[in-house]
Amino acid sequence: MANDPRTKHPVTIGARNYVAELSATQWQPIAAIRQAQDNSGEPGEQSLNQYGIWKRTRRDFLLGAGQEHADEPEESDDLRFFSSLGIDPWDDRKLKLLNETEQKKSTAQTSAKLIAVDDRIFWLDGGTLRYDTTPTPSSGWASSVAGISGITDITQFGDRLFACDGADIHLVADASSAVYSTYNADMVLYANGRLVASSGAELVEINSGGTSAAIWTHPNDAWVWGGGIATPNGIYVYGDAGGTSEIYFIGIIDADTSLAAPFTAAPLTPNETVNDLYFYGGVVVIGTSRGFRLATATGIGHLTYGPLVEISGGVNSVVGDGEDLWFTWTNYNGTNTGLGRTRLDRFTSTLVPRYATDLMAVTQGAALAVCSYGDRRYFVISGDGIYGETATQTKVATGTYNSGWITFGTPEKKGFLSLDLRHEPLPAGATFVGKILEDDGTSNTVVTSSTTSALGKIGDASGIETEAVQVEITLTRATDTTADVEFRRWTMRAIPMPYRSSQIVLALHLKSSVTNGRNRRGLNPKDEWDYLRTLEASRSLITVAIGDFSVTAYVDGVGFEANGLEKWDDRTKFPEGVFLVRLVTVEATV
Numbered sequence: 031m032a033n034d035p036r037t038k039h040p041v042t043i044g045a046r047n048y049v050a051e052l053s054a055t056q057w058q059p060i061a062a063i064r065q066a067q068d069n070s071g072e073p074g075e076q077s078l079n080q081y082g083i084w085k086r087t088r089r090d091f092l093l094g095a096g097q098e099h100a101d102e103p104e105e106s107d108d109l110r111f112f113s114s115l116g117i118d119p120w121d122d123r124k125l126k127l128l129n130e131t132e133q134k135k136s137t138a139q140t141s142a143k144l145i146a147v148d149d150r151i152f153w154l155d156g157g158t159l160r161y162d163t164t165p166t167p168s169s170g171w172a173s174s175v176a177g178i179s180g181i182t183d184i185t186q187f188g189d190r191l192f193a194c195d196g197a198d199i200h201l202v203a204d205a206s207s208a209v210y211s212t213y214n215a216d217m218v219l220y221a222n223g224r225l226v227a228s229s230g231a232e233l234v235e236i237n238s239g240g241t242s243a244a245i246w247t248h249p250n251d252a253w254v255w256g257g258g259i260a261t262p263n264g265i266y267v268y269g270d271a272g273g274t275s276e277i278y279f280i281g282i283i284d285a286d287t288s289l290a291a292p293f294t295a296a297p298l299t300p301n302e303t304v305n306d307l308y309f310y311g312g313v314v315v316i317g318t319s320r321g322f323r324l325a326t327a328t329g330i331g332h333l334t335y336g337p338l339v340e341i342s343g344g345v346n347s348v349v350g351d352g353e354d355l356w357f358t359w360t361n362y363n364g365t366n367t368g369l370g371r372t373r374l375d376r377f378t379s380t381l382v383p384r385y386a387t388d389l390m391a392v393t394q395g396a397a398l399a400v401c402s403y404g405d406r407r408y409f410v411i412s413g414d415g416i417y418g419e420t421a422t423q424t425k426v427a428t429g430t431y432n433s434g435w436i437t438f439g440t441p442e443k444k445g446f447l448s449l450d451l452r453h454e455p456l457p458a459g460a461t462f463v464g465k466i467l468e469d470d471g472t473s474n475t476v477v478t479s480s481t482t483s484a485l486g487k488i489g490d491a492s493g494i495e496t497e498a499v500q501v502e503i504t505l506t507r508a509t510d511t512t513a514d515v516e517f518r519r520w521t522m523r524a525i526p527m528p529y530r531s532s533q534i535v536l537a538l539h540l541k542s543s544v545t546n547g548r549n550r551r552g553l554n555p556k557d558e559w560d561y562l563r564t565l566e567a568s569r570s571l572i573t574v575a576i577g578d579f580s581v582t583a584y585v586d587g588v589g590f591e592a593n594g595l596e597k598w599d600d601r602t603k604f605p606e607g608v609f610l611v612r613l614v615t616v617e618a619t620v
Contacts (some may be wrong), residue, residue, distance in 0.1 A: 032095075036171050036536075038424075039578075040360065040576070040577050041494055041536060041575065041576055041583070042514055042540070042573065042574065042580075043295075043465040043536075043562070043565070043567060043572065043574055043611065043613075044572040044573065044576040045575075046561060047513065048538045048539065048540075048556070048558070048578050049539045049544050050536045050576070050615055051537035051538075051539065052540055053060040053606070054535075054537035054619050055532050055535065055536055055537060056533070056534065056535040057409055057532060057533075057535075058532060058533050059530070059531075059532050059533075059534060060531040060533055060540050060614070061146050063164055064174050065613030065620070071306075074513065077327045080614070082428060082523070083523050083525055084438050084444070084523070084524050084525065084526060085521060085522070086100075086101060086438065086522045086524075087390075087437055087520070087521040087522075087524050088108065088111070088433060088501075088520055089123055089288070089519040090108070090109050090122065090123045090519065091109065091123075091124075091360055092119065092120070092122055092123075092376065092384065093110040093376060094111075094116055094119060094372075094384035094385045094386040095110070095111055095112065095113050095119075095376070095383045095386040096110065096112070096339070096378070096385065097111060097112055097378075097434050098112050098425075098434050098435060099108035099434055099435050099437075099438055100112070100433050100434035100435060100436045100479055100500075101209070101436050101438065101592070102224045102437075102439070102517065103145065103196070103439050106434075107378065107506075110126035110376075110378060110384075110434075110583045111309055111431060111432065111433050111434055111532065112190045112230055112432045112433060112435075112500070113365070113431075113432045113434075114386055114387055114388075114429070114430065114431045114432065114433030115366065115387055115390065115430050116128050116387075116390070116426040116428060116429030116430065116505075117162045117251065117386070117387075117429040117431050117505070118388075120221060120354075120371070120373070120386075121433075122519060123519075124454075124517060124518055125317050125429075125431055125503070125505065125516070125517040125602070126307070126433055126505075126514055126515065126516055126517075127324075127426050127429045127505055127507055127514070127515050127535055128388065128390075128425070128426055128429065129153075129389065129419040129420065129423045129425060130416070130419070130420050130425060130426045130427070131274060131389050131417045131418060131419055131420065132167060132388065132417065132419075132425045133167065133391070133414070133415045133553065134165040134166060134167055134408070134415065134416045134417060134418055135165070135167075135250055135415055135426075136414065136415040137155050137410070137413070137415050137416070137423025138399075138412065138413055138510055139155050139158075139412075139413070140153060140156070140396075140400065140413055141154075141156055141412075142156070142398040142399045142412070142416075143183070143184055143359050143398075143399050144157060144347075144399040144400060144401035144402050144405040144409070144410060144416075144499070145184060145185075145186050145401060145462040146193065146402060147186055147189060147190065147191060148179075149163055149187070149190040149239055150162065150167060150204070151163075151164055151261065151401065151403045151408060152175075152191060152202075152294050152323070153241075153416060154181060154183075154184050154193075154444075155180070155410075157171055157179060157180040157181050157195075157341070158179065158181070159174055159175040159178065159181050159184065159191075159193060159202065160173070160174050160175075160205075161173075161174075161175060161205065162359075164187055165403075165416065165418060166421060167501065169369065173205065174601050175193075175202055175204060175205055175206070175207055176206060176207065177200070177206065177208075177524050178193060178195055178200050178202075180195045180196065181193050181194065181195050181196065181218045182194055182195060182196055182215075182217070183215070183217045183257070184202075184217050184218070184248040185218045185219050185220045185435060186220060187220045187225075188202045189203075189322035189499040192210065192220055192225060193207065194215035194216060194217070194218045194227065194579055196211050196214055196215070196216050196310070197212075197214050197215070197225060198210075198211065198315065198486045199211040199213055199215050199218060199236060199240070199260075200364075200442060203434070203603040204278055206343075206463065207459065208357070209240075209241065210236070210240050211227075211236045211240035211241070212240065213227055213229070213234065213236060213240075215227035215228060215229055215236075215276070215372050215521045216228060216229055216254075217254075217255045218258060219254065219257060219258045219265070219267065219468055219520075221258060221259065221260030221265045222260045222264070222265055222553060224265070224289060225237075226245070226256035226258065226265065226267065226280070226289070227242070228254075228269075228448055229249065229539070230251070230253070230254065230490040231247050231248040231249075231253040231254070231298065232247045232248075232257075233245045233246050233248070233255060233292070234242070235269070235288075235289050236261075236474045239546055241467070243288070245280065245292070246290060246292055248269065248271075250271045252271045252272060252482075253269050253270070253271040254269055254271065255267060255268070255269040255271060255306065256268050256269050256304060256305075257306065258307060258376065259308060259309045259314070260309065261309045261314070261327065262399065263281075263327060263330075263331060264279055264281045264282065264331055265279070265280040265289070265570060266278070266279055266280075266295060266307055266308060266309075266314065266331075266333070266378055267280060267292060267536060268304040269374075270302075270303050270304065272392075273301065273303060273317075274298075274300075274303075275294045275302065275304040275309070276294055276296070276297050276298065276304075277294070277296045277298070277300045277302040277304060277333060278292035278293060278294055278295055279292060279293060279294075279295040279315070279330075279331030279332070279333075280292045281330065281331060286429075286439070295331050296316075296325060296332070296333035296334075296335055298316075298318065300320055301319075301320075301340075301503075302318050302320050302338075303318060303319045304316060304317070304318055304348060305317045305318060305319060305345060305346045305347070306345065306347050306348050307491065308348035308350065308355070310350045310355060310374065311374055311573060312326070313325070313326060313374055313590060314326070314327070314333060314335075315346050315357075316353060316566070317344070317345035317346060317357060317358075318338070318345060319344040320338055320340060320341075320344055321339045321340040321341035321344060321345055322339050322341060322345045322348070322357055322372075323335045323337070323338055323339070323381070324336050324337075324374070324381040324383065325381075326381070335379020336380055336382055336383070337379070337380075337382055338383065339382060339383075339385065341357070341359055341360075341370065342359065342360055342361055342362060343358075343359070343360020343361050343373050343396060343397065343431045344360065344369075345357045345358055345359075345396065346358045346360075346398050346399065347397075347399045347400045347409075347580045348395065348399060348400070349401050349402050349407075350402070351402040351407075353373055353375060354371055354373055354602060355373070355374065356369050356370070356374070356386065356388060356400050356402070356407055356410060357369065357370050357371075357372065357387075357399060357400070357595075358370075358397035358399070358400055359387060359390075359399065360365055360395075360396045360397045361395070361396075362387055362390060363436065364394070365390060365392060365394075366391065366521050367390065367391060367393060367394055367395055367396075367397050368387075368388070368389050368391050368397060368409060368411075368417065369387075369388040369389045369390070369407060369409055370385055370386065370387050370388055371385065371386060371387075371388040372385035373587075383482050388407075388601065389407055389409070389417075389419065390419075391409075391411060391414075391567070393411055393414050393418040395411040395412045395413055395414050396411070396460055396543070397409055397410070397411060397412075398410045398411070398413040398434075406418055406419050407419070417616040421570075422511075422512060423509075423512060423612075424507075424511045424512060425507040425511055425512065425513070425515070426507065426508055427506070428503060428504055428505065428506050428507070429504070429505045430505075431502070431503045431504075431505075432467075432500055432501075432502050432551055433500055433501040433519075434500060435469070435499070435500055436498065436499055436500065436501065436522070437498045438524065438603075440526070440528070441497050441498075441530070442527065442528040443495060443496065443526075443528070443564070444496065444497070444525065444526055444527060444529050445492075445494070445495045445524060445528040446466060446491040446494040446495070446496070446499065446523070446524045447491055447492060447523040447524055447525065448476075448488050448489060448522070448523045448524070448571040449476040449477050449489050449491050449493050449501065449520065449521075449522050449523075450477075450486065450487075450489075450519075450520065450521040450523075451465045451477055451486045451487055451488075451489075451503070451517070451519075451520055452485060452486035452517075452518045452519040452520070452521075453481060453485065453486055453517045453518050454481065454485070454514060454516040454517075454518065455483065455484075456479070456480065456481065456484075456508070456515065457482065457508035457509070457513040457515065457561040458508060458509045458510070458511030459507075459508045459510075460480070460484055460505075460507060460513070461478065461479070461480040461504075461505075461506040462478070462479045462502045462503060462504070462505055462506075462514045462515075462517060463477070463478050463479075463503070463506070464476050464478075464479075464482070464489060464501065464502070464503055464520060465475040465477060465484060465501070465502040465503075465504070466494055466497075466499050466500070466501060466522070467498060467499060467500040467501075467503075468496045468499055469498040469499065470496070474491070474494055476489035476490070476491045477609065486518075486519075489516060490570065491522070491523075495527065496508050500536055501520055501521075501522055503517060503520060505517060515541075516596075529616060529617060530617040531614055531615055531616060532562040532581075532614070532615045532617070533586075533612065533613070533614055533617065534574070534581075534612070534613040534614075535610060535611070535612050535613075536576075536582065536610070536611045537608045537610055538607070538608065538609050538610075539607075539608060539610055540553060540555040540558050540559065540606060540607060540608075540609045541553060541555060541596070541607065542554070542555065542599055542605065555599055555604050555606050556577050556599070556603060556604035557607070559588070559604065559609070562585060562588045562609075563588055563609055564584040565585040566587060566588050567583070570584060571584055571616060572584065574613055574615075581615045581617060582615065582616050582617070583614055583615040583616065584616070585610075585611060585612070586612045586613060587610075587612040588609065588610070588611050588612075589607065589609070589610050590607065590609045590610055591608075591610060594608045594610070595607035595608075595609050595610065596608075597600045603609075
């Protein structure tokens with residue numbers, strides 16, 4: 031190329047050099063943000079100009095946790111968040127601290143069941159049935175029920191219990207028991223006025239005289255019945271063999287009102303076993319080894335269940351009270367284990383309810399059982415003990431909310447400006463801390479609000495530049511440890527930093543004789559035209575230089591304007607003159 035006349039020309043497009051008509055050269059920036067139009071009936075955040083500062087705001091949290099990506103277009107819901115600990119999100123437009131828990135009594139047992147009956151709470155602690163009216167750390171538990179031991183299961187019978195020990199079924203009233211049936215049951219279930227029991231794969235009904243009548247025996251002799259629930263249309267029971275679970279439906283035979291042989295209502299997916307069933311408001315809640323599912327009855331008893339809500343450690347027990355359902359949540363993180371809460375009045379998708387963490391104990395271990403007693407929740411941790419809220423209903427020391435990943439709907443880099451926290455007037459000693467977590471793991475404390483007279487504070491987030499962030503809010507309780515601390519809203523502001531683009535239009539002299547200052551050189555116009563059109567078709571990124579300045583760009587179009595062509599070349603094969611080349615630059619942010 032040393033003798034190539036093109037190397038003397040000051041404009042480079044890819045591998046070739048040209049002379050440009052400078053007076054006709056254009057260089058215009060291309061707007062990185064599109065024009066937007068608000069067609070809604072009322073002005074709102076969507077009405078704000080998209081140029082300059084972008085915002086993300088969350089002011090309501092009522093659809094609960096489980097949403098990892100906070101602002102994906104057409105996928106994310108503004109009323110959901112990713113995770114929380116020690117936070118109560120169930121009141122409209124606020125976050126509050128949950129109550130602290132304490133150990134009521136320790137245990138070394140690894141199996142448990144809790145049932146509240148009348149004015150007592152019964153705890154099946156391994157094979158021992160304990161009870162108390164006021165479970166507190168100071169008083170402990172009153173004692174175990176006399177006359178029975180080695181108990182394998184219990185079920186509520188009005189203001190009493192049925193309990194089985196593998197040899198007999200006992201009727202428990204307060205602190206005493208009596209043999210009700212000599213059937214050697216390992217599972218008992220009182221449902222719809224019927225007492226159902228099992229021994230291995232055999233399923234029977236126990237009548238009022240204590241006599242058993244066969245219902246059905248599972249054909250797999252390794253099958254073990256686990257329990258069941260009563261529903262208006264019949265009884266659902268579940269069991270397991272070798273890690274395979276099935277739910278069966280037991281109806282009533284019209285002719286003699288006896289219980290019909292069960293049929294499969296819902297087999298579970300492989301490697302998922304049923305741990306508990308609970309009926310609430312027309313929906314069957316299935317606690318499994320992987321989490322929980324909601325199911326609705328179809329036909330004469332078949333169940334159609336929804337997607338799995340994955341819960342670490344699975345769900346071993348479910349209980350309802352009012353509009354809430356509580357479920358066990360094993361080892362939520364490396365520090366806490368306890369309960370989650372859900373409400374079935376709002377769904378995030380078909381048969382997937384809103385949910386979030388709830389009461390937790392600062393310990394580790396499988397959460398085995400939960401019950402509601404009075405207005406309190408109690409739960410059992412395997413090999414540890416039974417836990418419940420403190421008597422004074424002290425708030426947890428701190429609670430944390432995490433928004434999930436925020437990208438402003440684009441992977442382009444953003445420069446963050448501020449984080450704004452808004453809350454109710456703080457009681458003395460309470461604090462809110464707002465952090466912005468970057469996608470590389472960097473944690474930035476941006477704002478702290480602790481004054482009792484202020485309703486919030488804005489923190490400076492300048493210097494944070496990345497693609498995706500999470501907003502983390504930590505609530506710290508007040509000096510009065512029972513006082514409510516209420517958080518209302520956060521707003522984060524950023525500016526987009528997308529790749530910049532410009533449009534360059536070069537008027538190139540494609541002539542057989544081209545003058546560059548005192549130098550005159552020749553080009554083949556047809557050859558140059560073909561070269562530029564090839565670049566246009568490929569849209570390849572090339573280097574474009576104008577003098578000593580260069581950018582990365584692609585050829586977006588090649589043509590000529592009226593009066594731009596001057597004559598035919600010497601062979602009358604192709605015109606000569608000034609040709610237009612439109613280029614689009616691709617420039618990274620700095």
